[in-house]
Amino acid sequence: MTTEAPKLEKKLGAFHLWGIAVGLVISGEYFGWSYGWATAGTLGFLGATCLVAAMYTAFIFSFTELTCAIPHAGGPFAYASRALGRTGGAITGLATLVEFIFAPPAIALAIGAYMNVQFPSLPPKLAACGAYLLFMTLNIAGVHIAASFELVITIAAIVELLVFMAVVAPSFSWAHFTAMGWGHAPHFGWEAMGGLFAAIPFAIWFFLAIEGVAMAAEEARNPRRSIPIAYLAGVLTLVALAFGVMIFAGGSGDWTQLANLNDPLPQAMKRVVGPHSPWLSMLVWLGLFGLVASLHGIIMGYARQIYALARASILPAWLGTLHPRFHTPHRATLAGGVIGIVAIFADDIVSIHGQPLTATLVTLSVFGALTMYCASMISLFRLRRIAPELERSYRAPLYPFLPGFALVGALICLSAVIYYNFVLFLYYVTFILLAYLFLAGIKKTATETVKER
Template sequence: MGSATGLKKELGALHLWGIAVGLVISGEYFGWNYGWKEAGTIGFLWATLLVTLMYATFIFSFTELTTAIPQAGGPFAYSRRAFGPFGGLVAGYATLVEFVFAPPAIAAALGAYVHFMFPDISVLTVGIAAYVVFVGLNIVGVKQAALFELIVTVLAVVELLVFMGVVAPGFSVSNFVANNEEFGIAGILAAIPFAIWFYLAIEGVAMAAEEAKEPKKSIPIAYITGILTLVVLAIGVMVLTGGVGDWRNFSGVDYPLPEAMATVVGKDSGWTHMLVSIGLFGIIASFHGIILGYSRQIFALARAGYLPPVLATIHPKFGTPHWALVAGAVVGIIALISGKTAELITLAAFGALVLYIISMAALFKLRATEPAMERPFKAPLYPAFPAIALVLSVFFLVVMTWFNPGTALIFALMFAPAYGYFLLTAKNRAELDIAIPPSLDVAPAEGLLARGDTDI
């Protein structure tokens, strides 16, 4: 069956930057535009600036945890170390919801982009095919998967820059500010989950930390350059798209960028065809990268006894968690068939906010309880940065629950089977004595982590 504890250490800073940006970059291609329905262009701009502040402070703080505890479990490992087994369960569950339910929304957009140019090909067919292809690629090996991620991410970034350059001559401030009279503060708050979509999943680099060659150096580089890249792209794409025509025509589709470009240069233009064809790489980059992320989270939870142990099995030839990859795909395809893109985005955002909250709380707790822990990167302006990220995350979670009570209830109810399994397997977890993977670059004096992060 292969080892159930160790992952290969093969990723450099450039690979990790590709994962950081690639995980998110589909958020610049679609999904965010649903926020215009709630807040208009001006209100959504305010929502985006608030969310950008949260993510900027969060990433600079989260990097401290990722470099200090470079494990595949990411937030699960940090919260478990800070708050014990139940803290690990909450963080692990939230991360799974984010990373398992974001891919079907992205797969739907991938299908919509293809359907935009080839109407005879159904959205669902493309989405399911994407799962089959990219789960297979991830099984073959992390180095190959990360190299592919880097290539498609670079292409996607270049394409977004080309998009901005082509549509900029058609931008008009009057178009951007038009038809905003009916929106107010409530609209800004309701648009929060779609602003989160601009950055959602950047923290997934943490799930690849155990496979980084020099995590203490490469992870900070990847995170900081990654968030800066995404801020420029998010603001640029949103503002320019909103000013090239009647933005209401772009607010309810899964392919707003091709529609915006077609408004400027025509649907049959070579520029529009290029955007659709190359733009697919942006969606593919996120889809592929989040698949890598969810598989490592499932692997880490199973390795620690929070999920069935078979999901921690590593392929004997390729050294990847193949059953974790397949399990996440099965759930994702079922969600894809539902056809609820906006709802899936909101559900993923619920998971993201919960993991941000517990991660920032873990940072504060570990600063207090383990001051001697080696921290290769420390959150700047501590405690201001993690406090801003924590307060905004809590605020956004309350707002989203108020505006999306049905989705919030689904998020809460899905926790029940996870908690049930947690209770039923408590004895098994207590008996685990997982040896720390030899590839893990962590000082042996680091308490729980040195023991493989098992329950004690």
């Protein structure tokens, strides 16, 4: 008598997937993006955000074709493997893993800092570590439980952002928003363009990780129907929220007072309603939901990516097993969590090229994401040519122009991020190559050992 190996359970509908798509990203509406104002001014950052929003919209409308045609927990790794071979797939998978492994520590530390403000006796790193452990446990407990929780807190975070815009709207003025709009540049010109391109990573933070829905494709009840709905509704939701939050915050008063803060929304609301308003208390407390939604969703994403790479024998095989009761990738969840918790406690100790470790990890996440976006669009073009028989229930509109725009936009963004972070880019490339060679060496050794036996 044999026992069938556990499989990923197909329990997610379009509403769950939409919640994952928005929840993965929504912490980016709460913090991080305002540093783009310090780099480029409100108008320069608005230009950077327009470029990045157009790139992401084109990318998602195109990427959805791949997710529907190849519903696989590995997401971009599976598409690139089919189109570009095992090496191309492995490098794309590792780049995706860099994006999803290195973003959560920054979000967890933001949660810890927030909790420390409310409870000064609670050390921020301990709170961040506790958040990691809590949401790893919730992810292991079952995909339906995890996705339902993600949906609830995502909706709460969206409502809270809409309340923020409504409360500060009476004080909004375009004169506030456009004052010193090009930052350090006196007017639009080459200096202002330089600031615009330097601000691209902060604009990417508005949308980073939305593609993680692809990693839940094997757990969707009807992926070819539900994924297009979730992706397209998700990206449009995020575009609307990004522009709404940025414009209303910038027009509520002197934006330069918010440009270097981790909590621009509470500070913008404070000067409108006063420091003791119940609206401000609500914003501060419910603002935690946005951070929690993204941390929880990205843990779900990295676990599926590690699981898929291990199942394909790129990562060690023991990471590619599912919990016998909950049918979730428990070992992959724990492995990624160990890396994140180590990064949390190393934040004040380790510095790379003069940057705090957390800032470095965020930039590495952006490198990983942009690499994956380029590889995915190349895979889309190649699969149209070499696999015309592939079932495509959804096709990218305006092909080849829309995917081509997404590819060019991703290359422009990648070039800008490399230019302003060249040394870190060298670290990133070295890490990807060494990881690939190391893992390939392990697999070769294991294969030779089996043959000898």
